[in-house]
Amino acid sequence: MTSSPQAPFSAWARGQHRQIDADFPPSARSGLLHLLCDLVERRYLRDWTVVARELHRIGRLSVVTYDSSRVPSLNQARADAEAALEGLRWDKVYDFCERLHGHLAQEIGYEDNYGNYTVEVSRGDMQTFIATELQRLFLEEDLAYEFTEGTVRRRGRKHTVELVAKSQVVLGDSRLLSARKHFDKSLQFFRHATHPDYENAVKEAVCAVEAAGKALFPMAKASTLGDLVKWLGSTTEVSVPKAICQTFTGVYAFRSGGEGVGHGGANGGKATLEVTEYLLAVCASQIIYLVDLANSMEIDVPF
Template sequence: MSTLLQPPFSARSRGQHRQIDADFPPSARIGLLHLLADLVERRYLPDWTVVARELHRVGRFTLVKYDASSVASVEEAREDTEVALEGLEWAKVYDFCERLYSHLPQEIGYEDSYSGYTVEVSRGNIQEYIAIELQRLLLEEDLAYEFAEGVIRRRGRKHTVELVAKSQVVLGDARLLDARRHFDKSLQFFRHSTHPDYENSVKEAVCAVEAAGKTLFPMAKASTLGDLVKWLGGTADVSVPKAVCQTLAGVYAFRSGGEGVGHGGANGGKATPEVTEYLLAVCASQIIYLVDLEGSMEVNIPF
């Protein structure tokens, strides 16, 4: 549900060309503090003492003993929360966001002598609310991450996200299990919040294209994506424009010659975040195209 949110006007107006990576800036920390205050006021979190203790645990700060029954102690915890949030290393803030969703929410309910215990707001509904608000915060701050399925992961731009989602649909074909495994690995390498591996992300994305092509066109008897491209360019079974073949050959060339990507290549260019995201989108498009191309070869049998 949180992935359906769109960036607010302020984020759209400044553009999304350069998302904020490897950081959780001061403005985002202030936004997170406002969210915590909202959650405490709604009673979705027990109180500030629980928040402060978790921040101290995540940041490995000195343990402070609070008394939730003491107004002064709760106020101290609120102040400590602000201090801890300001001093927390950026990656640890994302760790805290995951813990905020998974461990801190409490169910809201009451018990009376007539109906027994009644749930007012379930823990699942509270988690859903937290997920939406965390995703909203990340979009507002134009951060390079999203909150989905309880974890922080690299977001990618809208175009890339849409193409990847479409490729996941066609990769649901049971025949393409190997290709799906490669593409899932590519996304995991790309989306890792603290240590993304762009070289391996590129390698696995191109391997996904190769695996899909070899499965869909066994008549090509291709050992590599390069072999498949040659077959596609010369066969009469399908019609593939020369420029499209060159695009397929291009990603294979980068897979083979990119710095640290494959075969010890050192002169083919670096797998930067921008290059990697571009290749992810291209590979997703190529997988969709190959599936459609194979479908065009099917012969309808009249009954």
């Protein structure tokens, strides 16, 4: 199994404070072209004609007929593919990456003299290779996206990604099905490659915290996150510092008062990329904290 690539030294050295968003820069296009050359040489792609045709289709360029049996035609297909990739709109390049993985990869095999077919490289193994190399390219170029499960998604910074991953582990608890659904929806809104919805990402993340709290502490009889915070601040069943309660109150207040988040016309601040990523990390931490808090209430029964 191929391990997930890590950000290379060059990416760490220049820092990850500002990832490249809404763009697929020339250097990344050059890296993608190198990958395409490698795939053609490995025969993971049939030849340059399939690459050129797909790029022309995505870019809505004129249809060109190639002859794969003629070297001049193959050379023309490569030249056309390079030109099409260079001129392709940035979001369409990400579309091409998804199609490269999901549609263009082909199985490699051969049939012997007795009609027996042997697979040399399966399509699944090719797709794993392509996905790994695309993710490596995205990391090398510090793009604000990741390539996972055949799809381009907004990835967020390392700290956010780690907290989200930890929260999804604890959200595996069967009691937290509703919270997990809310948090998954939040990530989908945030990670959309071309049209991220930050307002709904915030709303669903806070709803996830609320759903987790209500499921973990049914004795609070809370109908909202605000009710739960009041209970956490007054109950003797658990000990939650007042300052920590205020962090829950803060995210709930933004969910209710942020512009376009909870109510139309609210003026509690705009859900920008930076604010949304911050709230995703905070909500992930709060879910982990609530699970730990609930677990601390469990008493071992002596045998």
